[in-house]
Amino acid sequence: MALYIIKMDSIGTMTPVKRIGILPLPGFAIMSYASTVEPLRIANLLARQTLYEIINITTQGRIVPSSGSAFIEADAQIEDQPALDLLLVIAGDNPAAFADTHVLNWISRMARSCPMLGGVSGGPVILVKAGVMAGRRMTVHWEYAETLAEISPDLALEQTLFVVDCNRVTCAGGTAPMDMMYALIGQDHGTRFAQLVSDWFLHTDIRPSGGHQRGGMVDRIGTTNATVLDAVKVMEIHIADPLTLLQIASVTGVSGRQLNRLFSDKLGQSTMGYYRVMRLEKAKNLLRRSSLPLTEIALATGFDNSSHFSTTYRKHFGEAPSKSRERIYG
Numbered sequence: 001m002a003l004y005i006i007k008m009d010s011i012g013t014m015t016p017v018k019r020i021g022i023l024p025l026p027g028f029a030i031m032s033y034a035s036t037v038e039p040l041r042i043a044n045l046l047a048r049q050t051l052y053e054i055i056n057i058t059t060q061g062r063i064v065p066s067s068g069s070a071f072i073e074a075d076a077q078i079e080d081q082p083a084l085d086l087l088l089v090i091a092g093d094n095p096a097a098f099a100d101t102h103v104l105n106w107i108s109r110m111a112r113s114c115p116m117l118g119g120v121s122g123g124p125v126i127l128v129k130a131g132v133m134a135g136r137r138m139t140v141h142w143e144y145a146e147t148l149a150e151i152s153p154d155l156a157l158e159q160t161l162f163v164v165d166c167n168r169v170t171c172a173g174g175t176a177p178m179d180m181m182y183a184l185i186g187q188d189h190g191t192r193f194a195q196l197v198s199d200w201f202l203h204t205d206i207r208p209s210g211g212h213q214r215g216g217m218v219d220r221i222g223t224t225n226a227t228v229l230d231a232v233k234v235m236e237i238h239i240a241d242p243l244t245l246l247q248i249a250s251v252t253g254v255s256g257r258q259l260n261r262l263f264s265d266k267l268g269q270s271t272m273g274y275y276r277v278m279r280l281e282k283a284k285n286l287l288r289r290s291s292l293p294l295t296e297i298a299l300a301t302g303f304d305n306s307s308h309f310s311t312t313y314r315k316h317f318g319e320a321p322s323k324s325r326e327r328i329y330g
Contacts, residue, residue: 095122121173
């Protein structure tokens with residue numbers, strides 16, 4: 001269960017403070033670290049209250065060296081067992097060579113107690129080595145992708161900016177953590193507030209999770225309507241755990257009826273119909289890029305079971321998932 005500290009904001013509403021643990025491993029990329037924590041700091045600044053408490057954690061000692069000349073002073077050590085809402089592991093250098101079983105076992109334990117667990121830059125490699133990414137869609141910095149595929153060929157690995165799969169979040173690093181944090185802030189406090197945080201950094205175009213793999217979002221989606229684009233961004237980070245129409249509408253700040261009207265007008269289909277096709281396209285990608293069993297692909301794309309998935313897939317693509325895989329692999 002998430003640990004919340006309740007504070008009263010200036011207009012009298014109750015706001016949960018989320019505890020975000022950052023585990024920067026020695027040699028971590030300072031750009032990835034800054035891109036992760038700075039949006040949280042600015043969210044607190046703009047809200048004029050603490051929305052996010054940032055807790056830097058070390059594996060030993062109090063100082064962690066980055067890949068450059070910067071150092072991070074920790075607030076806690078892993079032995080302190082800090083209670084967190086989200087733990088993010090940030091790694092650089094050669095994460096595939098990381099072999100500290102004490103740390104890997106701690107991450108594995110945190111996967112059972114922490115509501116959400118993630119990795120940034122080389123951090124996803126550490127999560128895989130800790131055994132906490134089985135059956136989960138994920139991404140990693142392109143520098144580590146080939147090595148990671150060799151370590152674990154059954155991974156549902158995507159070449160995207162970031163991936164949120166239920167209670168796992170992975171990010172390619174660099175400036176991509178900014179987009180990931182905007183997405184998480186948007187889930188907590190709405191997309192309009194997340195845009196304000198982005199504007200603070202003069203980062204006016206928030207990229208979707210798969211942005212770098214494809215063209216600009218406006219060209220890809222086919223509309224400039226801000227509400228529709230916000231809704232699509234929310235859908236893209238809730239593939240395995242699909243939201244309801246009302247939940248999507250709530251995040252975008254409109255009613256469900258209004259959102260459906262916009263999707264019908266701008267994209268020619270209902271909100272949930274668009275969402276379903278998005279999940280099916282993601283499933284088709286997994287069939288192409290991974291050897292995951294159909295049951296795991298079904299769950300990873302938000303379907304209750306393989307039977308429901310197969311029926312919906314066949315109806316949309318005109319063939320069973322198994323046939324698509326046969327055609328892809330021969």
